[in-house]
Amino acid sequence: MSIILSIPSVDELSPAVDALKRWQYDGGPLHLHPGDLGWHSSRGAEATAAAIRMWLRDGEVLALGLLDGPDLVRLAVAPEWRDDEALARQFAVDLDAPGRVLDPDGATVEARGAERLTQLLLERVWERDEPWTTFHRxxxxxxxxxxxxxxxxxxxxxxxxxxxxxxxxxxxxxxxxxxxxxxxxxxxxxxxxxxxxxxxxxxxxxxxxxxxxxxxxxxxxxxxxxxxxxxxxxxxxxxxxxxxxxxxxxxxxxxxxxxxxxxxxxxxxxxxxxxxxxxxxxxxxxxxxxxxxxx
Structure with a gap:
């Protein structure tokens, strides 16, 4: 089955968030967290659903992105799919194409832990942006x-x-x-x-x-x-x-x-x-x- 890019309905938010919760674990990257969706939800459930992008294969959610504005997407990838070559390449195509996911005039991707995607985007003339520091306790x-x-x-x-x-x-x-x-x-x-x-x-x-x-x-x-x-x-x-x-x-x-x-x-x-x-x-x-x- 091919990988599909989808925007969830409000009714599909709950299973998407359940998947996102399962992807959080100690020692893993601080990628998109359910709390990021929660903070975004001050705009309302409909606006939050409209800002989410899901990558699915045969109904399984492989990755989630939150559009934090038209030119920034914050990603989380299911741990077992993080190094998948087909998913990384589909990511790169979708994120690099102006207007498909991100604004044609500007695009920033937060892809912590998605090393293969990072490599592919750098090969496509993307650049590293300002550094961030993650803290854990x-x-x-x-x-x-x-x-x-x-x-x-x-x-x-x-x-x-x-x-x-x-x-x-x-x-x-x-x-x-x-x-x-x-x-x-x-x-x-x-x-x-x-x-x-x-x-x-x-x-x-x-x-x-x-x-x-x-x-x-x-x-x-x-x-x-x-x-x-x-x-x-x-x-x-x-x-x-x-x-x-x-x-x-x-x-x-x-x-x-x-x-x-x-x-x-x-x-x-x-x-x-x-x-x-x-x-x-x-x-x-x-x-x-x-x-x-x-x-």
Missing amino acids: GLSDPVKDCGLRIETIESDRAEVWVAVNWSAFRGSPFSDADRRRTVGRWLTMAGGPFYADARCLAAFDQNDDAVAVAAVWSAGPGRPGLLEPMGVHRSHRGHGYGTAITLAAAAALRDMGASSASVCVQSSNVGAVATYASAGFTPSDEVADLRRGSR
Whole structure:
């Protein structure tokens, strides 16, 4: 049977995510994780399904991609198919053809662990992009207390979480329109098909101000969990709150049965690199996305 490129329906999301969960294991690459789909689902289930690409053979899902915008696809490949020559070549054809999967004017592929695909794309005049560092922390032992009050955010407290996350990643004034839109998206995510395996956490200082937030995503008991995103309010940086919320996130994943906690950051983000290291996360070798070069 030939390999088919497909876009799932909303009803097909659940079996696709089940497959993605099975592909997560300790010692494996930090490729596309169910939590990445969960974070994307703030756009709604229909938009999330429309952003997914599946490669199938005889009904079996061999690989999944998430279009994180029109010019970036983030991939995961079933472990037993990662070195398959036919799949790698079909990948290369589909990803290299402008407009088939990625925007004709720009294309970046996150293909961690897919070494044969990487080789084929480099042969097709693709280039290595900015390096990223993957961090892992085993969770067999208890995680030390972070020293702050940690709250698991429910729907009635969504505004607290999104306000800190906005400050951490946007930095611009948080208008009423921004608040309504981002709270609405958080509620869509929390009410969607992925959030049963997630928690959103907020850390509070001695004045009971929310100072840092994180989201954690499980792939099921005994499998690696994902920490994404993590951020500290711009008015509260420099006090170790990033380390504290990261420790709280690791503890939450342990409570959820995860075997380890993982996160990936741009290697140039020295602050984030230092934060994860201080929270007991161990870096792996750098990885780089692939960018379509000029013809």
